[in-house]
């Protein structure tokens with residue numbers, strides 16, 4: 481079995497991954513706050529950790545991958561006030577759409593997808609522990625984590641105290657003992673979602689949600705905690721503070737999670753995605769225009785820790801790569817695939833800190849071989865791990881599917897009409913097909929068609 485190596489943000493080193501319990505590997509990744517459509521940056525996290533979970537499943541007998549849904553947050557309350565929709569309606573809708581969109585990218589649902597609002601009692605219990613241990617205090621209905629009570633704070637991101645305060649854009653508030661202190665619990669107005677607590681009716685802060693849900697579903701410590709690089713500070717720093725301090729592990733930052741894995745940013749044509757630039761690229765829009773599999777491969781085309789620059793050219797490039805693989809699979813359509821292991825070159829690349837560009841280069845190198853049941857088996861096995869190449873090659877290439885003899889007959893008639901230079905009839909057939917949601921394309925190898933409606 482190849483040795484998996486992962487870059488651990490906590491140690492700042494690429495380490496040989498040693499599970500705490502080789503019989504059961506436990507992974508948590510911070511999921512979305514559901515108040516609008518997921519953008520391509522959210523999708524990168526989902527695809528990277530889906531691949532990591534797939535890889536771990538190939539290496540270890542049991543993997544539990546938890547990724548949460550944040551369904552109570554001030555951004556959701558703001559969205560409800562803006563649109564007039566009920567909070568539950570917003571979170572139900574965007575939670576469902578998130579899962580549908582990720583599924584279009586070939587992301588399997590996490591083994592457990594906990595929702596914050598279903599874990600409020602766990603959060604309250606965690607906050608009570610922190611108060612008991614003098615790491616948190618109450619003030620004006622708020623409960624705050626006292627950052628100076630945890631001298632190791634900042635060890636994940638390596639930020640100095642001044643950077644921490646500046647980076648968190650902290651508000652000065654009369655109930656705060658220290659400007660760096662962060663909210664564990666805050667009071668709710670009557671028209672805001674709230675739960676009864678020892679500190680009055682209120683709601684949790686965002687950071688405490690993940691600490692409580694990860695512990696509940698995985699136990700502490702667990703193996704891998706992941707998320708986007710933008711979460712390192714303050715979110716992950718605060719998760720570590722809460723979880724380590726609640727369990728008397730103030731000197732051991734790895735008492736929460738052993739290995740911290742962070743994926744890099746997605747830029748759009750060199751610019752950071754932002755509302756003001758109007759370049760926020762939503763998965764929901766992309767899947768109307770491109771196959772999900774091409775989007776997935778584009779997201780995996782850069783090493784996960786590197787920035788990924790998103791462009792239509794990049795998607796086209798990766799779609800062309802998939803076309804080449806599917807064309808070969810299509811040539812082998814009538815061939816029974818051998819049961820093959822994933823080629824060692826590809827496993828080694830993925831086990832080397834998820835080196836997907838190298839893995840794709842190795843996969844492409846396989847195409848130098850002749851068409852054989854071995855090659856077909858290798859392409860399918862490696863493709864399965866990467867989340868690609870599992871579709872019917874005919875359908876991917878747009879040659880139509882089974883049971884479409886009527887369309888095939890019309891296309892044959894159209895080809896004949898064109899040969900006869902009966903362009904009126906040929907156009908008529910094209911229009912008839914278009915009306916039925918069938919788009920056709922003439923290529924040197926014949927007429928392809930696909931359903932668009």
Ligand SMILES: [Zn+2]
Nearest residue numbers: 510690715719
């Ligand atoms: Zn989190």
